[in-house]
Amino acid sequence: xxxxxxxxxxxxxxxxxxxxxxxxxxxxxxxxxxxxxxxxxxxxxxxxxxxxxxxxxxxxxxxxxxxxxxxxxxxxxxxxxxxxxxxxxxxxxxxxxxxxxxxxxxxxxxxx
Amino acid sequence: xxxxxxxxxxxxxxxxxxxxxxxxxxxxxxxxxxxxxxxxxxxxxxxxxxxxxxxxxxxxxxxxxxxxxxxxxxxxxxxxxxxxxxxxxxxxxxxxxxxxxxxxxxxxxxxxxxx
Numbered sequence: 001x002x003x004x005x006x007x008x009x010x011x012x013x014x015x016x017x018x019x020x021x022x023x024x025x026x027x028x029x030x031x032x033x034x035x036x037x038x039x040x041x042x043x044x045x046x047x048x049x050x051x052x053x054x055x056x057x058x059x060x061x062x063x064x065x066x067x068x069x070x071x072x073x074x075x076x077x078x079x080x081x082x083x084x085x086x087x088x089x090x091x092x093x094x095x096x097x098x099x100x101x102x103x104x105x106x107x108x109x110x111x112x
Numbered sequence: 113x114x115x116x117x118x119x120x121x122x123x124x125x126x127x128x129x130x131x132x133x134x135x136x137x138x139x140x141x142x143x144x145x146x147x148x149x150x151x152x153x154x155x156x157x158x159x160x161x162x163x164x165x166x167x168x169x170x171x172x173x174x175x176x177x178x179x180x181x182x183x184x185x186x187x188x189x190x191x192x193x194x195x196x197x198x199x200x201x202x203x204x205x206x207x208x209x210x211x212x213x214x215x216x217x218x219x220x221x222x223x224x225x226x227x
Binding site: 100 | 144
């Protein structure tokens, strides 16, 4: 199984809402990533988790809060987002120390 | 620091003709390079990767890329385009920073395939 799944596929939220994005993989990967992709732009790294611990935070605003409850699951909690946060949010995973990352289909987020 | 430059933002070909998507890299040591494809409203799929083994790398769906150190290039090619190849293609280099692997993406090349 080489699949990374993400839910929901689409999400519309207001600026005062709290929502969460979910990512799951069953490949035994111990590194997981969140990326943000604006329209017609390449993905930008947000967070890296290694062995369920936050390893890299690319200076992401605190209204984005990642969580890794176990080795298969990665969440991104959203609170008080701005319209400019509307984007495709991609999750990826890899073997620890390995270069190849496997991406999920993404969650398309619209903030009104 | 490692970086990649995709030389064309848009490429348009006719179905059945060859595809060439150009990528130049910058790296102070032997790089790890990737090509990913993103179809409309989809995630990214790994096409192929170069990690200092054979300089000609074969990927999925008939794509291949050649690593040329003298030209600092890693161009993606396919002999015959198919309509399903229409997508955004990203050339990517690995950067090892702070003990972790980061993927550094090029700006992307949008491939259009016409009947």
